[in-house]
Amino acid sequence: MSEALNPETPEAVLDDDADQAEEEKPLKQRKNGLYPGVSDELAESMKSGWADTELHGLEPIPQAAYTAARRAALSARFPGERLVIPAGNLKTRSNDTEYPFRASVDYAYLTGNLTEDGVLVLEPTSGGHKATIYLLPRSDRENGEFWLSGQGELWVGRRHSLTEAGQLYGIPASDVRELTDALREATGPVRVVRGYDAGVEAALTDKVTAERDEELRVFLSEARLVKDEFEAGELQKAVDSTVRGFEDVVKVLDKAEATSERYIEGTFFLRARVEGNDVGYGSICAAGPHACTLHWVRNDGPVRSGDLLLLDAGVETHTLYTADVTRTLPINGTYSEIQKKIYDAVYEAQEAGIAAVQPGGKYRDFHDASQRVLARKLVEWGLVEGPVERVLELGLQRRWTLHGTGHMLGMDVHDCAAARTETYVDGTLEPGMCLTVEPGLYFQADDLTVPEEYRGIGVRIEDDILVTENGHRNLSAGLPRRSDEVEAWMASLKG
Numbered sequence: 001m002s003e004a005l006n007p008e009t010p011e012a013v014l015d016d017d018a019d020q021a022e023e024e025k026p027l028k029q030r031k032n033g034l035y036p037g038v039s040d041e042l043a044e045s046m047k048s049g050w051a052d053t054e055l056h057g058l059e060p061i062p063q064a065a066y067t068a069a070r071r072a073a074l075s076a077r078f079p080g081e082r083l084v085i086p087a088g089n090l091k092t093r094s095n096d097t098e099y100p101f102r103a104s105v106d107y108a109y110l111t112g113n114l115t116e117d118g119v120l121v122l123e124p125t126s127g128g129h130k131a132t133i134y135l136l137p138r139s140d141r142e143n144g145e146f147w148l149s150g151q152g153e154l155w156v157g158r159r160h161s162l163t164e165a166g167q168l169y170g171i172p173a174s175d176v177r178e179l180t181d182a183l184r185e186a187t188g189p190v191r192v193v194r195g196y197d198a199g200v201e202a203a204l205t206d207k208v209t210a211e212r213d214e215e216l217r218v219f220l221s222e223a224r225l226v227k228d229e230f231e232a233g234e235l236q237k238a239v240d241s242t243v244r245g246f247e248d249v250v251k252v253l254d255k256a257e258a259t260s261e262r263y264i265e266g267t268f269f270l271r272a273r274v275e276g277n278d279v280g281y282g283s284i285c286a287a288g289p290h291a292c293t294l295h296w297v298r299n300d301g302p303v304r305s306g307d308l309l310l311l312d313a314g315v316e317t318h319t320l321y322t323a324d325v326t327r328t329l330p331i332n333g334t335y336s337e338i339q340k341k342i343y344d345a346v347y348e349a350q351e352a353g354i355a356a357v358q359p360g361g362k363y364r365d366f367h368d369a370s371q372r373v374l375a376r377k378l379v380e381w382g383l384v385e386g387p388v389e390r391v392l393e394l395g396l397q398r399r400w401t402l403h404g405t406g407h408m409l410g411m412d413v414h415d416c417a418a419a420r421t422e423t424y425v426d427g428t429l430e431p432g433m434c435l436t437v438e439p440g441l442y443f444q445a446d447d448l449t450v451p452e453e454y455r456g457i458g459v460r461i462e463d464d465i466l467v468t469e470n471g472h473r474n475l476s477a478g479l480p481r482r483s484d485e486v487e488a489w490m491a492s493l494k495g
Contacts, residue, residue: 038148047142053158058167061112063319066230068170070110070223075122075129077219081189083129084204085110085220086197087118096150100278104196105411106220108320113169115159117176119200124188133169134176137162179203191216221418224410226432231410232466234321235434236475238276239464241315242323243478245271249311250493253303253331261285261299268313276315280322281413284312287331291458292442294403305332308339310458320411324436325476326462333490335483338453342441343483346459349373349439350481353405357437357465357472363427367405370439374401377441383450400443400450406436409464431469438462 074083087107090098101116111120117136122129138161139146139153147154162173183190183203190207192200193216201208227235245268249256256263264285272279282297290296291310303309309331314323328343330336335343353370372388375397379386384396391397408415408424415434416424440460443450464475480489 060170063112063230064170067112080124083122084192085120086200088196090116106193131171133171133173134179217418221416225416234317238317238323239475241275242325256303261301265299272315276317278316280314280316286310289445289456292444324413326460328459343459345377350461353437359431361429370405405439409434429467433467
């Protein structure tokens with residue numbers, strides 16, 4: 001990785017009004033950089049001789065009409081108030097390297113823009129709101145920012161000009177470096193989405209309240225409960241790529257056996273990066289007893305023939321919608337008798353849960369239906385004393401089922417998390433909602449309450465279900481679920 005002359009950007013990023021400050025405060029150099037400074041002649045040379053690369057006649061991004069409708073709904077909910085929604089800033093990974101940037105969900109949902117330091121501001125007007133997207137403009141060539149700053153375009157790539165951004169996102173764009181001063185001078189009621197941009201929050205510190213800001217956060221979370229047509233299409237893309245990622249993994253299980261769970265993680269990640277933006281969450285590549293750890297993301301364990309592989313993974317699209325799919329696969333291609341017994345019980349529970357996903361039904365219905373099946377199985381196997389109603393009332397099945405049977409899905413893997421309980425868990429399903437159905441049974445390796453043959457076996461089956469006008473659609477139906485179909489599918493891929 002090459003060394004930027006000036007990775008510490010505050011002194012390097014200079015706006016047009018900072019000429020005097022530029023003279024008084026020279027660019028700060030890396031402590032152990034190989035160049036001691038910049039000659040006047042080199043600085044002058046770097047200012048000129050560059051072609052005009054401005055892009056003209058850009059078409060709006062595909063979701064521009066949808067983001068406009070989302071902003072209109074937000075405007076209608078908070079008339080007469082200034083609304084501030086930041087994208088967030090780069091976060092340091094170590095020293096002068098940063099984590100890959102991912103825009104805040106609320107900002108991306110309302111703009112479609114995914115770049116760091118962006119801020120959407122809705123200014124109240126007599127007829128609603130005027131939206132402005134505040135962004136970093138193109139790197140300045142006159143003051144040398146583009147090649148001297150660690151975040152200059154020569155180092156990290158070209159940014160869109162403000163004019164280009166306005167065309168792409170359908171929102172007038174302004175220089176974000178001027179925003180904090182404007183916010184400090186703002187009058188009237190203001191709300192901000194907190195936790196993403198400390199500078200923006202500091203500028204508004206005497207103008208906002210935690211209670212009012214929480215109302216904004218809750219509204220934006222609930223707005224995503226029902227997906228529009230664009231979102232449903234992106235979720236299907238994410239799932240389709242995820243299906244191909246699972247196929248990739250099955251084809252290389254022999255290589256994973258020779259190495260570790262990390263081979264599985266890396267194989268799936270390759271598909272995510274080739275066809276999408278990233279994985280939507282840390283992939284769970286849990287072989288053998290690791291399958292009993294619900295969020296096993298260390299992925300450093302052995303992969304052994306005869307064990308099960310619980311693979312819980314999802315591709316995130318370029319627009320940040322993620323799949324969330326789980327299959328529990330026999331590493332050697334065939335379930336043992338006890339593995340099949342447990343797997344088939346989870347499959348039966350999932351079938352009952354998916355069948356309960358219907359418009360007008362209660363959100364909890366799919367969870368209750370799945371848990372009832374699992375509780376019945378546990379009673380039948382003699383692992384817990386019945387009757388089933390007693391088990392469910394006391395929650396005794398949870399020793400082995402552990403988690404809820406699903407969650408909303410979208411731009412976050414656990415989407416709409418800030419929504420009110422009455423509109424989410426206690427709410428009613430509507431067409432356009434997308435959720436996971438993922439029952440599981442987990443028999444810990446040290447659980448002395450179950451026969452030894454059960455111990456160390458964990459099974460989860462998870463699919464992404466879109467509520468439709470007449471029922472539901474399984475977006476991940478491209479991956480087999482029934483045990484015999486899984487075995488045949490794996491054999492065909494390895495064949």
